[in-house]
Amino acid sequence: MKPVFVLNGPNLNLLGLREPAVYGSATLKDVEARCRAHAATLGLAIDFRQSNNEGELVGWIHEARDKASGIAINAGAYTHTSVALHDALKAADLPSVEVHLSNVHKREAFRHHSYMAPAVNGVICGFGTESYVLALTALHSLLTANKKG
Numbered sequence: 575m576k577p578v579f580v581l582n583g584p585n586l587n588l589l590g591l592r593e594p595a596v597y598g599s600a601t602l603k604d605v606e607a608r609c610r611a612h613a614a615t616l617g618l619a620i621d622f623r624q625s626n627n628e629g630e631l632v633g634w635i636h637e638a639r640d641k642a643s644g645i646a647i648n649a650g651a652y653t654h655t656s657v658a659l660h661d662a663l664k665a666a667d668l669p670s671v672e673v674h675l676s677n678v679h680k681r682e683a684f685r686h687h688s689y690m691a692p693a694v695n696g697v698i699c700g701f702g703t704e705s706y707v708l709a710l711t712a713l714h715s716l717l718t719a720n721k722k723g
């Protein structure tokens with residue numbers, strides 16, 4: 575099976591340093607290691623990436639159309655602003671999950687709206703690093719269901 579793309583948006587390279595009270599002490603490398611370990615138990619391969627650049631994220635979603643079986647995306651602040659990422663996810667037409675470390679609905683009002691949500695199968699937020707693990711489990715279920723269908 576093709577890998578699942580795990581895509582991370584702006585400022586997530588600073589995980590562990592950035593607002594630890596909100597995002598915890600794990601670094602993005604720690605998140606990646608946790609994803610790799612969990613993906614292995616599910617029999618999934620992952621391609622884990624981060625960019626601070628909206629256009630690069632759009633390009634990776636385009637790449638996913640051919641090269642990935644599904645997408646887990648934490649678009650960071652672009653979640654709340656990016657019609658371009660929304661359109662790219664629609665165009666990719668793959669099983670996809672929106673992920674957030676924090677519970678965005680408990681936070682500022684500007685984080686309550688997501689341009690990703692209407693373009694993905696589902697949203698997981700508020701469980702810290704565990705959100706990524708749950709997202710991979712959800713993607714695995716979607717991919718298994720697709721195979722059966």
Ligand code: DQA
Nearest residue numbers: 585648650651674675676685
């Ligand atoms: C985030 C939540 C976003 O609102 C924020 O801009 C981020 C991180 C999260 O994982 O909780 O950069 O996506």
